[in-house]
Amino acid sequence: MSTTTEAPPKKKLSPRRRAQRIRWAQYALLAVVVLVIALVADWGQIQRTFFRTDLIKNTLTEGVGTALKNTVVYTAGAFVIGLVLGTVLALMRLSSVAPYRWIATVWIEFFRGLPAIIVFIAFGLLPLAFEGLVIPYDPYGTVWIALGLVASAYMAETIRAGIQAVPPGQVEAARSLGMPSGTATRKIVLPQAFRVITPPLTNELILLVKDSSLVYVLGLSATGYELTKYGRQLSSDNVNLTPLVVAGFCYLIITLPLSIIVRRMEARQKKER
């Protein structure tokens, strides 16, 4: 550095001035884009297509409550199944018994590699393929299992990372107090692991809320409609996008609070560290 020759003296902006200019330019660009959109867009058309007041009212009164409830129930059940299965799979991945590790690895790679929709289609066809097979609580049971299987693969990896983040000294301390391996895992390792992975698990939950929309491939009756199917049905009945927009906002009602919670938790964990 010190040996390089001096640059020829040129009138240069100070870094702070430069940053300020760039910021102005960015604001200017934004203003231009907004202006153009405002002038070009046909607001009446937009309002008629996406926000028709009478259809908003219709959508809200006709059965959005059931749809919202179904979305929540599908998601919650799948999350519980995913969590339990995922924990078991994570422990299997870390087991000292090699075949358990193999089984868990195959399972995880299989369900992570497949599009979720294929799993749904397969579960929709199962009762046809195997005569007499009844999945309990239809359609909920089918959705819970299909979505839960997919979720378990993702959650297993998250949970495994959480378990491995617990220092080995914790297990040693627990074992040296005479705790059997299972007790040490339940009382010492898992509580610490889950504390670390609550934010990523909540993110999984948000993904599940959205993935629950895949149930449309199952061919449900109207009582089983969740938000997407419901909005889509009304939209095509009325040849208008307003019901779908309402359904979209309903998703935000569920996912936004979850996002905020995740952010809070992450901020708190950062502070604790």
Add this chain to the structure above:
Amino acid sequence: MTTSATRTAAPVVEVTDLHKSFGANHVLRGLDATIHQGEVVCVIGPSGSGKSTFLRCINLLEEPTSGSIKVGGDEVTDPDCDIDAIRRNMGMVFQQFNLFPHLSVLSNCTVAQTTVLKRSKEEAEAKARENLEKVGLSDKADAYPAQLSGGQQQRVAIARALSMDPKLMLFDEPTSALDPELVGDVLSVMRRLATEGMTMFVVTHEMAFAREVADRVIFMDGGNIVEEGAPSQVIGEPKEERTRVFLQRVLDPTHVDPGAEDTAYAKRHEAESTADNFVKPMDTHGHYGGGAGLG
């Protein structure tokens, strides 16, 4: 504390021809040792000599490669032996404390009592408070480990181990991770335990503590027990050259005069001996990375 009396007391731990290898690394090369009831045995030696491994073999945190370890007459290397039952009778204090960060100080001391010993919550808490009192931390029962200083955490770790009513306490360099001004509190708790007759097996670099509290000192080097005897002899008048070299380095790394063994020097440096004078060339806890299996 007592010398001749303990020799006739029942052996709590009997180690015979203990070997331990990590892969090709032959870490323990045939150790023989006996710890008697009520005895305080201190293990000293250079970094990497296998002191921690020796200690960890006794409660089977490390699986010995060969040899025999009898605790209270039970062979712990026997696959039929209930190691959890044996560990219940043996407290262990780690260099890095290893408190459970998600539990309060009180729960740290009760969780094993209720789950392992099946004590009632009240009974466990009473026991925990009694031991927290003993280590001078009864006012910290509701705190969480992260809110405590290192010295306080280590004393909680001692209280946690004592709450299981162990017959033997193992200490692996309990003061090595502490700021020098916090070492004294932990040592005085240990000193008091010794006075009360607890059987203790202590890996330490605190020469002054070993000298004062130990009934017997074991000097290890290169996976062997090089010298063993009363502290005044092993630390005061070591017979072996290797012991002399080690002590010289520990007690005064700048000292070059060979053979000089100034005991008064060690006494003067009681408080600051480890932190100031002892330089560890090796990462002392890197080897915990292996992880005790969960499955």
